[in-house]
Amino acid sequence: MTAYAYFRKQFVPLSEAKIGIMTHCIHYGTAVFEGIRGNWNSQQKQLYIFRLKEHYERLHRGCRVMRINPLHSVDELCQITIDLLKKNGFQEDVYIRPVAYKSAETLGVRLHDVADDLFILAIPWGRYLDVDKARAGLSSWHRPDDNVIPPQAKVCGVYVNNALAKSEAIEHGFDEAIMLDPNGHVSEGSGENIFLVINGKLVTPAIYNNILIGITRDSVIQLAKQELGIETIERNITRYELYTADECFFSGTAAHITPIAEIDHRQIGNGEIGEVTGKLQKIYFDVIRGNNPKYLDWCTPVYQ
Numbered sequence: 001m002t003a004y005a006y007f008r009k010q011f012v013p014l015s016e017a018k019i020g021i022m023t024h025c026i027h028y029g030t031a032v033f034e035g036i037r038g039n040w041n042s043q044q045k046q047l048y049i050f051r052l053k054e055h056y057e058r059l060h061r062g063c064r065v066m067r068i069n070p071l072h073s074v075d076e077l078c079q080i081t082i083d084l085l086k087k088n089g090f091q092e093d094v095y096i097r098p099v100a101y102k103s104a105e106t107l108g109v110r111l112h113d114v115a116d117d118l119f120i121l122a123i124p125w126g127r128y129l130d131v132d133k134a135r136a137g138l139s140s141w142h143r144p145d146d147n148v149i150p151p152q153a154k155v156c157g158v159y160v161n162n163a164l165a166k167s168e169a170i171e172h173g174f175d176e177a178i179m180l181d182p183n184g185h186v187s188e189g190s191g192e193n194i195f196l197v198i199n200g201k202l203v204t205p206a207i208y209n210n211i212l213i214g215i216t217r218d219s220v221i222q223l224a225k226q227e228l229g230i231e232t233i234e235r236n237i238t239r240y241e242l243y244t245a246d247e248c249f250f251s252g253t254a255a256h257i258t259p260i261a262e263i264d265h266r267q268i269g270n271g272e273i274g275e276v277t278g279k280l281q282k283i284y285f286d287v288i289r290g291n292n293p294k295y296l297d298w299c300t301p302v303y304q
C-alpha cells in the first residue's frame with residue numbers, strides 16, 4: 001500500500017516528498033518539529049491521536065520563536081493530520097512527524113527573509129525505548145540554556161545536543177541519557193522528561209531546568225493528581241536525589257512512561273517497576289488508547 005505524506009499543501013506518496021540540497025533548514029537546523037502518537041485500539045478498531053491540539057499549539061509557539069510561518073492554523077493542522085492518517089489507512093500504532101521549516105533554497109545564517117513550508121509524515125511505530133525498565137547514565141552533555149537556544153521549542157538544530165547525549169549513553173552501555181542543566185541540576189532524557197518518586201510525591205525538573213515542557217509530562221501530572229491523589233513538585237533536583245529516589249521514570253510521546261531501574265550503575269528502589277510508576281503506566285496506557293471515558297477529550301479518533 002502506498003504511504004502518503006502531506007507536502008507542499010497536498011497529499012503525495014511519501015517516496016515523492018523530496019527537498020533540494022540547498023534548502024535552508026538542512027544547513028542551519030532552522031526548523032521546528034513535533035512528535036505525536038496515534039494509538040491503535042484493536043477492540044474498537046479505532047486509531048486515537050493523543051492530545052493532537054496541544055502538539056500543534058506547541059509547534060505554533062516554536063514557530064514564533066524561529067520566525068517560521070506554520071502556514072496553517074492549529075485546527076487546520078489537526079484536520080490535515082486526521083485526513084493523512086485516514087488516507088494511509090493505518091490499523092496500528094503510528095508516529096506523526098510534522099516539520100515547519102525554512103524551505104527557501106538559499107544560503108546565509110539568518111531567520112528573516114527566508115520562505116517557510118510545512119510537511120507532515122506518519123509511520124507505523126512501536127516502542128521507542130525497547131526495554132521494560134531502562135538503565136540510564138548521566139550525560140557529559142548539558143541541556144542548552146534558554147539564551148543559547150530555547151529548549152522549550154522543538155527546534156531541529158537543538159537536537160544535535162540530544163543526539164550527542166543519546167549516542168554517548170548507548171556507547172557507554174546504557175539505554176538512555178539523563179542530561180543536567182548548565183547549573184548541574186537534573187534536566188531530562190534525550191527525548192523524554194524525567195520524574196522521581198520521593199516519599200510518595202512526584203518530583204520533576206521545572207521549566208528553569210531547560211526542559212522541553214512535555215505533553216506526556218503534563219498528562220502524568222494531571223493523572224497522578226486526579227487518579228492517585230499524588231501531587232507533583234516542580235523544582236531543582238540534585239544528582240544525589242536522582243541516585244537515591246524511591247522510583248524514577250521517563251515520560252514522552254515516543255517512550256510513553258518508561259521505568260528507570262538503574263542510573264550510573266546504582267539501582268533505583270529495588271530495581272523493579274515501582275508501585276507509583278506501575279499504577280501510572282497502567283492508567284496512562286488505558287487513557288491513550290481511548291479506554292478511559294474520563295479522558296476521551298485527549299483522544300482524537302481518526303475513523304468515523
Ligand SMILES: Cc1ncc(COP(=O)(O)O)c(C=O)c1O
Pocket residue numbers: 035162188189190191192193211212213214215216217251252253254
Ligand atoms: C527533549 C525532549 N524532552 C521531552 C520530551 C517529551 O515531550 P512530549 O511528552 O511532549 O513528547 C521530548 C519529546 O518530544 C523531547 O524531545
